[in-house]
Amino acid sequence: MPAKIMPTMRYHDAPAAIDFLVRAFGFEKRLVVPGEGRAIVHAELTLGDDMIMLGSAADDELGRLQKPPRDVGGVCTQSAYVVVPDADAHHARAVAAGAKVVMPLEDKGYGGRGYGCLDPEGHLWHFGTFDPWK
Secondary structure (H helix, E strand, O other): OOOOOOEEEEOOOOOHHHHHHHHOOOEEEEEEEEEOOOOOEEEEEEOOOOEEEEEOOOOOOOOOOOOHHHHOOOOOOOOEEEEEHHHHHHHEEEEEEEEOOEEEEEEEOOOOOOEEEEOOOOOOOEOOOOOOOO
């Protein structure tokens, strides 16, 4: 079986993050494991054949190693690039859902068209038509 890479993230309000990621970016809920109160122990969201995993920020083993952006001064140390078939349509959907565009939608010098945005908790996402595998 070939290797698969699945970004993982922590959110303070994971249920709201899941709703946003579905509405704004087109993810689908594959699995959501609720915890106490509004906590999410584990969630798997898919986009085509790809997946991200996320959960609620917590003071646990992973939480001591991985934090939401606001807990580390509002910056990200990594971000995801997602290949989409139509960057303009995806951009319009994300903006309508409240994504904050931080890198404008434009043709890229290396090929393709894309943009960068922040979700409501400050995770940085890149979406574009450039597919380095093609």
